[in-house]
Amino acid sequence: MPRLLGFGLLLAALGVAVYASVKAWGAxxxxxxxxxxxxxxxxxxxxxxxxxxxxxxxxxxxxxxGYDEDAADGPDGPRR
Structure with a gap:
C-alpha cells in the first residue's frame, strides 16, 4: 500500500509538471x-x-x- 501511494504521488507530481509546462508554453x-x-x-x-x-x-x-557504512559511523563509532 505505501508503494502504491508513493507511485500515485509521483504520478500526480508529473501531471502537475506537465500541466504547468503546457500552460507556460501556451502563455x-x-x-x-x-x-x-x-x-x-x-x-x-x-x-x-x-x-x-x-x-x-x-x-x-x-x-x-559498502562505502556508505564508514561515512555513517562517524569518529565515535556507529550511530544508534
Missing part, C-alpha cells in the same frame, strides 16, 4: 523556436538525464560496495 504566444533553440533544448535535456542517471548509478554502486 508564450506564437513565438517560434528555431533550429538552434530545438538543438539546445534537446542537448540540455539529454545531458540532464545522463547526469541524473550517472549520479544514481554512483549512489547505487557506493551503497552496494
Amino acid at each position: 508564450a504566444g506564437d513565438v517560434p523556436i528555431g533550429v538552434h533553440g530545438l538543438v539546445a533544448l534537446l542537448l540540455g535535456a539529454t545531458f540532464t538525464l545522463l547526469l541524473a542517471g550517472g549520479l544514481v548509478a554512483l549512489m547505487l554502486y557506493s551503497r552496494r560496495r
